Amino acid sequence: MEARVRALETILTQKGLIDPQAIDAIVETYETKIGPRNGARVVAKAWAEPDFADWLRRDATEAIASLSYTGRQGEHMRAVFNDAQTHNLVVCTLCSCYPWSVLGLPPVWYKAPAYRSRAVIDPRGVLEEFGVTLSPDKKIRVWDSTAELRYLVIPERPAGTEGLDQAALADLVTRDAMIGTGLALAPEARP
Template structure:
């Protein structure tokens, strides 16, 4: 797939139809200004501010918008919170609905038919392939994103982070942890 994208970009550049600098700027925007950093900020705020966490739980769209994160495929959001007994995971079984404004560009695997079907049929096995092993007692809830509603997983706050500020906490939040195919980084992993 990457070779095809490069070949297409090269062809379009040679024909003068696209400017590689413009493509780089767009990708840079989605990698650094839009996306996972935004979602990490939302999660860190929820971890440090109980009132914000409750607002996020009740009206994620408004809570997220209050931080300035709106736009493409993030208009209707719901936040689901991981707990010691429940792990949430997001999939879009019909296409690849994904909240770009808080998670950035969707990973290739998120759009893959194998992920889209297997996440529903056997989520524990899929999580294992991502390196996430949960206790057998942990319930796994799979949320199906749609064109009308997209999900953000709020992972459990890592132990040993009491007293940390939002910026330090945000460094522990990964895109995969906000999809549910990963966990927040442990203390020492994100710093």
């Protein structure tokens, strides 16, 4: 796939149809400014500031917008919080509705028909394939994103993070944790 992308970019560049620097700037923007780091900062703020977490529960769209994370496919948001009893999982069964402004570009598997159907039919099995094994008594709630409403999972805050600042907390939050196919990292796993 990588070789195909490079070949296509080379051909389009040679024909004068694209500017490689413009492509690099777009990719860099989605990876660092519009990517999952935005969502990780939202989660870290919710973990660190109970008032922000309450606002996020009541009106995720406004709470997230207060951090300037708005834009295409992130206009209407709802935050769902994992806790000791419930694990949340997000899917878009119809297509691939995904909050780009908070999570960046959607992963390929998120758009795949297998994930879109199996996440609803067998969420526990899908989570196990992602390496997430939950206790049998933990409820799994599946949320179906639509063009009108997209979801952000707020994972459980890992133990042993009480002394970490928001930047360090954000380092524990992965894109998959904010979709529900992963968990927040333990402090010792922090990069």
